[in-house]
Amino acid sequence: xxxxxxxxxxxxxxxxxxxxxxxxxxxxxxxxxxxxxxxxxxxxxxxxxxxxxxxxxxxxxxxxxxxxxxxxxxxxxxxxxxxxxxxxxxxxxxxxxxxxxxxxxxxxxxxxxxxxxxxxxxxxxxxxxxxxxxxxxxxxxxxxxxxxxxxxxxxxxxxxxxxxxxxxxxxxxxxxxxxxxxxxxxxxxxxxxxxxxxxxxxxxxxxxxxxxxxxxxxxxxxxxxxxxxxxxxxxxxxxxxxxxxxxxxxxxxxxxxxxxxxxxxxxxxxxxxxxxxxxxxxxxxxxxxxxxxxxxxxxxxxxxxxxxxxxxxxxxxxxxxxxxxxxxxxxxxxxxxxxxxxxxxxxxxxxxxxxxxxxxxxxxxxxxxxxxxxxxxx
Ligand code: KG4
Ligand code: ZN
Numbered sequence: 001x002x003x004x005x006x007x008x009x010x011x012x013x014x015x016x017x018x019x020x021x022x023x024x025x026x027x028x029x030x031x032x033x034x035x036x037x038x039x040x041x042x043x044x045x046x047x048x049x050x051x052x053x054x055x056x057x058x059x060x061x062x063x064x065x066x067x068x069x070x071x072x073x074x075x076x077x078x079x080x081x082x083x084x085x086x087x088x089x090x091x092x093x094x095x096x097x098x099x100x101x102x103x104x105x106x107x108x109x110x111x112x113x114x115x116x117x118x119x120x121x122x123x124x125x126x127x128x129x130x131x132x133x134x135x136x137x138x139x140x141x142x143x144x145x146x147x148x149x150x151x152x153x154x155x156x157x158x159x160x161x162x163x164x165x166x167x168x169x170x171x172x173x174x175x176x177x178x179x180x181x182x183x184x185x186x187x188x189x190x191x192x193x194x195x196x197x198x199x200x201x202x203x204x205x206x207x208x209x210x211x212x213x214x215x216x217x218x219x220x221x222x223x224x225x226x227x228x229x230x231x232x233x234x235x236x237x238x239x240x241x242x243x244x245x246x247x248x249x250x251x252x253x254x255x256x257x258x259x260x261x262x263x264x265x266x267x268x269x270x271x272x273x274x275x276x277x278x279x280x281x282x283x284x285x286x287x288x289x290x291x292x293x294x295x296x297x298x299x300x301x302x303x304x305x306x307x308x309x310x311x312x313x314x315x316x317x318x319x320x321x322x323x324x325x326x327x328x329x330x331x332x333x334x335x336x337x338x339x340x341x342x343x344x345x346x347x348x349x350x351x352x353x354x355x356x357x358x359x360x361x362x363x364x365x366x367x368x369x370x371x372x373x374x375x376x377x378x
Pocket of ligand 1: 043148168169170171172195196197199200211212213214217302303304305306307308333334335
């Protein structure tokens, strides 16, 4: 996969992701093809993509604000919203231009309407509504996490439900059975911190800074994963649930103790041992779910799914248990609009259409069909 990057004057990184995503980009659309313009702005990435028939990515543009938030140690919601406003039109223009299309060639406009930061979501939602109103094209609201799960369809043309998916992002840690397109059964979730949140908090505590996940991933490669034994929580009455707050507290205690005793902190060893504890619990829960629920396909999704330790161990365990393992390329694990276009296609095929009263829903639950059809009725 080819990623063209350009750092803009304000520090925002403009990315165009190409190749390996589209099988017949040169070909003109066939009758019955569904081409969707997808928009994502739930956190600190402004993104737009053109996706044909759910799995063929004609363009995928990401404008990443990470550098702007780094000095604050995390995402500042107001800065994120303001940058989305500045960057949105440019991203959409670039996505259409790279796909060699205009709004006339689009069958529908899709947008993430939740969960996420409300001010950030509203930028994408308003933009999508304006395009839908101006062009008369249907509007489809997409659940951000359903988008992450659907990222798996882009590079794995053979993947079809049902399968088990481990969703691990900055705000979610869910183990779900994808029963059909857009139909999810949640079998496990976090009781406290999300996996990505734990990565971010521990990274901050050991001085690696923001964004924590990629920094711990990098540091862990040079550290000893057996230097410390950190706890891996098992929840007695809910075997597929996760809990990362005990692990996080244990790491923080170790850091404080080391400081009080005047010992030097070995960042790389802490990173490697912490990552091992998180990854082992994620992998063991996911494999167990596949075996007990009787599925032989397992996918991973969300920003933490780009973690190299998780990908390696999951691959090994899937092979040992004869489970077929699916994972998006790292750049499709973190926030992007191609995944929103993939999820939207299956909604479009089901006849889901949103009204212009669509609103951002910052805490939208996964698989909330009721709310969606309510939105559809208006
Ligand atoms: O899915 P995502 O891009 O945004 C949300 O929907 O939350 O996930 C962001 C999260 C952050 O917590 C980030 O630290 C984590 O994913 N992350 C990683 C890695 N890359 C991103 N965590 C572990 N290892 C990585 N390589
Ligand atoms: Zn995300």
